[in-house]
Amino acid sequence: MQLVYLATIIVLVCQGHCGVIQNRDACLTTPDVPFQTNRKLPNPFRFEDGTNVTTKEQWKCRQEEMKRLIVRYELGDLPPPTKPENMTASLNNGTLIITVTEGTKTISFKAQVTLPTEGTAPYPAVISYSKALIPIPSNAAVIFYNSEEIAQDRTESSRGMGKFFDLYGNEYRSKTGGQAAKAWGLSRLLDALERNPSFGIDINRIAVTGCSYTGRPALVAGALDHRIALTIPQESGGGNAPVGGEGTNCWRLSEDPMVRCEGKCISVCGTVECPPNPSPYSPAFAKYITGRANVAELPFDHHMLAGLIAPRGLYVIETDIDFLNPLSSVGCMEAARTQWEALGVKQNMGFSLVGSHQHCQFPDSQKGELNAFYDKFLFGKDVNTDVFRNEGYRKGGNWRQWMDWTVPTLS
Numbered sequence: 001m002q003l004v005y006l007a008t009i010i011v012l013v014c015q016g017h018c019g020v021i022q023n024r025d026a027c028l029t030t031p032d033v034p035f036q037t038n039r040k041l042p043n044p045f046r047f048e049d050g051t052n053v054t055t056k057e058q059w060k061c062r063q064e065e066m067k068r069l070i071v072r073y074e075l076g077d078l079p080p081p082t083k084p085e086n087m088t089a090s091l092n093n094g095t096l097i098i099t100v101t102e103g104t105k106t107i108s109f110k111a112q113v114t115l116p117t118e119g120t121a122p123y124p125a126v127i128s129y130s131k132a133l134i135p136i137p138s139n140a141a142v143i144f145y146n147s148e149e150i151a152q153d154r155t156e157s158s159r160g161m162g163k164f165f166d167l168y169g170n171e172y173r174s175k176t177g178g179q180a181a182k183a184w185g186l187s188r189l190l191d192a193l194e195r196n197p198s199f200g201i202d203i204n205r206i207a208v209t210g211c212s213y214t215g216r217p218a219l220v221a222g223a224l225d226h227r228i229a230l231t232i233p234q235e236s237g238g239g240n241a242p243v244g245g246e247g248t249n250c251w252r253l254s255e256d257p258m259v260r261c262e263g264k265c266i267s268v269c270g271t272v273e274c275p276p277n278p279s280p281y282s283p284a285f286a287k288y289i290t291g292r293a294n295v296a297e298l299p300f301d302h303h304m305l306a307g308l309i310a311p312r313g314l315y316v317i318e319t320d321i322d323f324l325n326p327l328s329s330v331g332c333m334e335a336a337r338t339q340w341e342a343l344g345v346k347q348n349m350g351f352s353l354v355g356s357h358q359h360c361q362f363p364d365s366q367k368g369e370l371n372a373f374y375d376k377f378l379f380g381k382d383v384n385t386d387v388f389r390n391e392g393y394r395k396g397g398n399w400r401q402w403m404d405w406t407v408p409t410l411s
Helices: 008-017 056-075 163-168 178-195 212-224 251-255 283-292 302-307 326-342 364-377
Strands: 087-092 095-102 105-114 123-128 141-145 201-211 230-234 313-318 349-354 388-391
Touching: 056 178, 056 212, 056 283, 056 302, 087 178, 095 163, 095 178, 105 163, 123 178, 141 178, 163 178, 178 201, 178 212, 201 212, 201 364, 212 230, 212 302, 230 364, 251 326, 302 326, 313 326, 313 364, 326 349, 326 388, 349 364
Parallel strands: 123 141, 123 201, 201 230, 230 313, 313 349, 349 388
Antiparallel strands: 087 095, 095 105, 105 141
């Protein structure tokens, strides 16, 4: 398929039709590379053709454009249709089994569902990519999604392994990363809950979480599936290896030696320069992250990945461990929050960094913030979720230096 740059006429069409985006393909196309080098964080409020976003209707089209760019150049393509028709699901004794058929191939995978002992169905639910490491409300269901069954991406040698690739074959092994494949599986889990109300889960009150290695695909899932009401990535960064923009970190900020732990930190593999593991990403993405030489050519960064969630709920949990590069996360998420600000719902995006604890250990001082986000997005309560907290981790630095754009008020 020939790809072309966005034309102004496409944007004008979006003004009239993108409020609901019933036909996204008619709304816009995906611009092709090459892109100009830009060491600042790209402007989320400007289309790739240079047209500024001024309305909330246009913003929805700009989100779709950002999504297509991130999927195409970082995460890797996913197969149509969005919801496979040949899919069945059963729930017995807490085990949810999902079966998907495409052509002559069939896969099945499981999720564990624990319903609450209080409240009334349908229940809100928290889906965890791993054993839940944050408190879960007692009146919410807990669903454990073993994403490793769908795709493995801990090492480059595991690329293309997992049931997603068993189903879709070599075509997607050559172009799709593990995080995108895991998001596909989570979306199928949501399909199962949506199509089977007898399972007792309210599809409109879903949160997704994960920590560290599983926090990154949790963020991606929240960005790609609008049915997720609240996304809670916990300590998802990985900032001082060449794959330095993982999770809530920005590639550009992590490339800067003074942002990468102020040039002093040591990575988990013993030196600042670790061999990259590109398997969570599209194979085509390796040229941008190897040696960090080309990240400035990307037409996006992870402030825009987070912005795909706006205006839905996002609560980012961070700590002060150097190898996570919290400096990159602070700056990246400050830039991300401008997208909620432009929509008039800044309080729907929260950031909280509290240090002096072990990796993935959730401190008591953040429980009030987390519960407020649960109350708002899972239980519909009118509570204050306006938080952007950096608890003592090298607070210096003007993060606006990375933004050569202003925040509009979208009408």
